[in-house]
Amino acid sequence: MPREVGIVGVGHPRFGKSGVSFTEMCCYAAMEALDDAGIKTGPGHGVDQVFLATMGAQMLNHQSGIASGIVDTLNLRPAMAETIENGPAGGASAVKLGYMAIASGMCDVVLVIGGEMMRVVSGWEGTDMVATMLHPEAEYPYGLTLPSFAGMFTRLIMEKYGVEENDLARVAVKNHENAMHNPSAHIRLVPKYEVITDPEDQPSVNPYVAEPLRLYDVCPVSDGAAAVVLCAMDVADRFPKKPIKIAGIGQATDTHAVAEREVPTDLLAVRLAAQKAYKMAGLGPEDMDVAELHDAFQILEIVESEEVGFFPRGEGHLAVRRGDTKIGGKIPINTSGGLKAKGHPLGATGVSQIIEIVRQLRGEAEGRQVQGAKAGLAVNFGGFGNNVVATILTKEGE
Amino acid sequence: MPREVGIVGVGHPRFGKSGVSFTEMCCYAAMEALDDAGIKTGPGHGVDQVFLATMGAQMLNHQSGIASGIVDTLNLRPAMAETIENGPAGGASAVKLGYMAIASGMCDVVLVIGGEMMRVVSGWEGTDMVATMLHPEAEYPYGLTLPSFAGMFTRLIMEKYGVEENDLARVAVKNHENAMHNPSAHIRLVPKYEVITDPEDQPSVNPYVAEPLRLYDVCPVSDGAAAVVLCAMDVADRFPKKPIKIAGIGQATDTHAVAEREVPTDLLAVRLAAQKAYKMAGLGPEDMDVAELHDAFQILEIVESEEVGFFPRGEGHLAVRRGDTKIGGKIPINTSGGLKAKGHPLGATGVSQIIEIVRQLRGEAEGRQVQGAKAGLAVNFGGFGNNVVATILTKEGE
Numbered sequence: 001m002p003r004e005v006g007i008v009g010v011g012h013p014r015f016g017k018s019g020v021s022f023t024e025m026c027c028y029a030a031m032e033a034l035d036d037a038g039i040k041t042g043p044g045h046g047v048d049q050v051f052l053a054t055m056g057a058q059m060l061n062h063q064s065g066i067a068s069g070i071v072d073t074l075n076l077r078p079a080m081a082e083t084i085e086n087g088p089a090g091g092a093s094a095v096k097l098g099y100m101a102i103a104s105g106m107c108d109v110v111l112v113i114g115g116e117m118m119r120v121v122s123g124w125e126g127t128d129m130v131a132t133m134l135h136p137e138a139e140y141p142y143g144l145t146l147p148s149f150a151g152m153f154t155r156l157i158m159e160k161y162g163v164e165e166n167d168l169a170r171v172a173v174k175n176h177e178n179a180m181h182n183p184s185a186h187i188r189l190v191p192k193y194e195v196i197t198d199p200e201d202q203p204s205v206n207p208y209v210a211e212p213l214r215l216y217d218v219c220p221v222s223d224g225a226a227a228v229v230l231c232a233m234d235v236a237d238r239f240p241k242k243p244i245k246i247a248g249i250g251q252a253t254d255t256h257a258v259a260e261r262e263v264p265t266d267l268l269a270v271r272l273a274a275q276k277a278y279k280m281a282g283l284g285p286e287d288m289d290v291a292e293l294h295d296a297f298q299i300l301e302i303v304e305s306e307e308v309g310f311f312p313r314g315e316g317h318l319a320v321r322r323g324d325t326k327i328g329g330k331i332p333i334n335t336s337g338g339l340k341a342k343g344h345p346l347g348a349t350g351v352s353q354i355i356e357i358v359r360q361l362r363g364e365a366e367g368r369q370v371q372g373a374k375a376g377l378a379v380n381f382g383g384f385g386n387n388v389v390a391t392i393l394t395k396e397g398e
Numbered sequence: 399m400p401r402e403v404g405i406v407g408v409g410h411p412r413f414g415k416s417g418v419s420f421t422e423m424c425c426y427a428a429m430e431a432l433d434d435a436g437i438k439t440g441p442g443h444g445v446d447q448v449f450l451a452t453m454g455a456q457m458l459n460h461q462s463g464i465a466s467g468i469v470d471t472l473n474l475r476p477a478m479a480e481t482i483e484n485g486p487a488g489g490a491s492a493v494k495l496g497y498m499a500i501a502s503g504m505c506d507v508v509l510v511i512g513g514e515m516m517r518v519v520s521g522w523e524g525t526d527m528v529a530t531m532l533h534p535e536a537e538y539p540y541g542l543t544l545p546s547f548a549g550m551f552t553r554l555i556m557e558k559y560g561v562e563e564n565d566l567a568r569v570a571v572k573n574h575e576n577a578m579h580n581p582s583a584h585i586r587l588v589p590k591y592e593v594i595t596d597p598e599d600q601p602s603v604n605p606y607v608a609e610p611l612r613l614y615d616v617c618p619v620s621d622g623a624a625a626v627v628l629c630a631m632d633v634a635d636r637f638p639k640k641p642i643k644i645a646g647i648g649q650a651t652d653t654h655a656v657a658e659r660e661v662p663t664d665l666l667a668v669r670l671a672a673q674k675a676y677k678m679a680g681l682g683p684e685d686m687d688v689a690e691l692h693d694a695f696q697i698l699e700i701v702e703s704e705e706v707g708f709f710p711r712g713e714g715h716l717a718v719r720r721g722d723t724k725i726g727g728k729i730p731i732n733t734s735g736g737l738k739a740k741g742h743p744l745g746a747t748g749v750s751q752i753i754e755i756v757r758q759l760r761g762e763a764e765g766r767q768v769q770g771a772k773a774g775l776a777v778n779f780g781g782f783g784n785n786v787v788a789t790i791l792t793k794e795g796e
Contacts, residue, residue, distance in 0.1 A: 002400075002503040021534065058456035058530070065485040065531030068785040069654040078650035078670050081785055082491045083483040087463040093480045097495060104501035105400040106647070132456070133463030136419065249504070252476035256467040272476050387466040387479055 002103040006243025009037025009229030015186040015343035018223035033227035048107035053090035053114040054347035089382030091350020092389035114351035115225035150297035151210030161314035168298040179337025181367030186343030222343030226351040248392035250276025269388040270307040277390040285309030289373040292353035294381035350380035400501040404641025407435025407627030413584040413741035416621035431625035439473040446505035451488035451512040452745035487780030489748020490787035512749035513623035548695035549608030559712035566696040577735025579765030584741030620741030624749040646790035648674025667786040668705040675788040683707030687771035690751035692779035748778035
């Protein structure tokens with residue numbers, strides 16, 4: 001029976017445009033998480049390991065070995081340190097590695113940070129960096145980008161299941177409304193559904209980015225960092241807050257080239273990752289009270305909500321129309337504002353999703369609290385779905 | 399009591415100049431390791447997790463998400479996958495994470511690959527990429543590089559302990575001699591000690607790179623990949639070869655800026671990492687039969703041999719003069735040829751060092767075999783010593 005692992009500290013400065021260095025940005029998030037866990041840095045700090053998730057620090061910020069530098073800046077020497085890259089799913093991967101580090105008995109306390117500083121380069125350079133995770137022979141050289149993939153995927157889903165452009169706008173408006181109550185969110189403005197879906201207004205306020213995806217169907221480009229402190233449940237009484245348990249972790253890879261998938265409208269890795277996480281937790285989709293799904297593009301929230309078992313295949317958009325995914329609905333999704341409104345600093349996103357679940361289970365999600373939430377799911381999506389990590393958290397002892 | 403972990407497969411194509419893509423280079427190493435472990439890819443392969451260590455794939459090869467792509471190329475879907483970066487110590491870090499993945503109970507079998515493709519860019523671009531792991535405010539902007547640090551460090555050591563330039567040449571010749579028997583080594587030529595140390599010949603055959611470091615005191619720039627298959631000892635009977643046990647892992651960080659260290663001639667992180675590894679293994683330096691030390695610069699082999707406890711401080715060069723570190727000596731060091739002659743493809747190096755120890759403990763190190771070797775130490779060095787991983791392997795059941 002491996003050791004159980006919980007989260008005892010979270011740190012999440014507001015996403016947006018950072019004015020400090022990459023290391024400093026990460027350290028601010030980390031200090032908030034350490035403070036939340038009651039950990040003082042310096043001699044006797046007790047932190048055994050630091051994992052930093054970042055996707056593009058080399059290409060965008062011309063830096064490497066950052067995890068080691070963060071340990072020093074935070075005065076956590078001689079803690080072990082590694083940097084983790086798994087595209088935009090690196091944050092959840094780093095939390096998974098924190099889980100493994102503790103469950104293995106090698107560590108008692110692990111600090112996991114996710115960070116990305118994207119707004120130091122042009123939009124084109126950022127889009128290109130993200131596209132470097134596509135297949136290096138079958139996709140990238142042909143000019144494919146993540147938005148172009150998402151556009152094609154959306155078109156297929158629309159034709160197959162009757163999803164309409166306005167369903168994407170519904171998801172966007174919901175997530176922007178949620179973000180109004182999240183002080184960590186990048187964009188805290190709510191677009192009016194009537195305006196962004198009005199055929200006359202659309203060309204100016206909500207133009208196509210990659211048809212049929214419009215501006216409000218796509219996440220913004222954000223800087224940001226988020227951090228969590230993990231500990232073995234058997235040492236959790238060292239820390240002031242009750243631990244939120246990491247009850248399940250599932251991860252799955254799919255074909256690198258999207259064109260090689262048997263059913264191009266399926267997100268097989270999402271399904272397999274969620275199934276594994278449910279199995280490890282001994283829970284099912286019906287037990288989840290809240291979920292953060294990876295809505296880099298609004299279509300993904302809809303399809304993921306089906307793949308993780310919340311709604312039957314092809315009916316996720318009907319659930320959106322019914323309001324099932326709003327706070328107060330059957331299964332509130334992206335109460336944080338999601339990638340759409342909270343922002344999507346790649347390496348930080350998976351950590352940020354997990355923090356939102358922690359806040360919900362702690363009852364600290366002021367203004368957007370899901371009442372009585374006891375279990376939550378986060379899905380972090382890498383590549384165009386070729387590496388997905390699902391994490392289930394539970395509130396213990398009640 | 400966590401699960402014990404062993405190595406049941408190794409793959410190490412020759413380092414040098416790769417003619418294939420980054421993914422293919424890694425897959426060749428992986429296929430060799432899988433084959434050594436008797437694993438057939440495709441359905442039922444049993445590999446739960448793949449870790450890829452690489453330092454510069456983003457800057458040098460403009461690629462990310464490579465670990466996920468490798469899983470697909472190798473037909474190991476839906477195995478989990480992450481890419482690990484810890485400067486030139488990423489290889490040993492990835493093996494450590496493989497250990498954690500198995501000891502945690504999350505995985506039974508893990509494939510760890512290290513790879514770097516450096517010779518697609520100019521020497522200057524490669525040197526710059528490596529330097530991005532130096533302190534981003536206190537070191538990198540002032541033009542410091544790894545060779546310049548190593549030069550200054552060597553000068554200090556020479557003044558403090560009486561090490562001479564010719565001692566570095568002795569280390570180099572030893573390692574080149576060892577590499578003559580290692581089919582995986584990049585450079586299989588032995589420089590004549592009399593020629594590279596002759597004051598008349600030196601300016602042409604062995605010029606200064608970063609005074610007092612000469613050409614033969616510095617490792618070459620190599621492409622290369624290496625891979626190992628790890629498994630839980632409780633499932634080791636699935637595989638044809640007897641497992642070599644990962645008995646100890648230690649890791650430590652030091653100040654990011656070298657100038658902030660109390661004693662600039664100490665490699666504190668090497669000492670702490672080795673001490674932790676010895677403690678975990680229940681062994682000491684006197685129990686080691688063979689060692690791979692991170693000789694990116696020849697001075698490092700000398701100082702590391704002291705920090706890990708093989709020789710008293712300041713006497714490592716005397717041990718070299720006595721021949722203690724040659725095969726047949728007190729403690730043979732870098733029987734593989736070391737980074738000096740085997741090559742130093744950054745992310746691959748830590749995995750390669752561990753493979754050499756496996757080969758020695760298996761008795762497969764033809765021509766360079768340390769007779770009766772039962773325990774070995776590998777030290778993988780990141781930054782200028784700000785993140786070091788030490789790994790101890792043992793031969794079990796004899």
